[in-house]
Amino acid sequence: MEYQTYQIQKEKEFEDICLRCGNCCGARDDPCIHLVKDSQGKFFCDIYESRGGVQKTRSGKFFVCVSIRDILHKDWLGNWNCAYKKSLIGFLEKDNNVH
Secondary structure (H helix, E strand, O other): OOHHHHHHHHHHHHHHHOOOOOHHHOOOOOOEOOEEEOOOOOEEEOOHHHOOEEEEEOOOOEEEEOOHHHOOOOOOOOHHHOHHHHHHHHHHHHHHHHO
């Protein structure tokens, strides 16, 4: 398998972990103006591919949008529901049981 193909596959696997709860983007509080709820109640970013950098919440506050990887160590409203955090905790627990 080519390296680029491998990277694309791994990125897709990582993206597929997300439950689309929207909590990391403020769905339970003051959401980003680009956070959209679909007909099935799932959230998505309408500028996902270019989301990084300064963005604005619905109340007008500015913030810097970063990859979920950059905030997994932080807390936010509803983070208990984050599939990325759950998978990380499971990985860490598994890793600690190995030693």
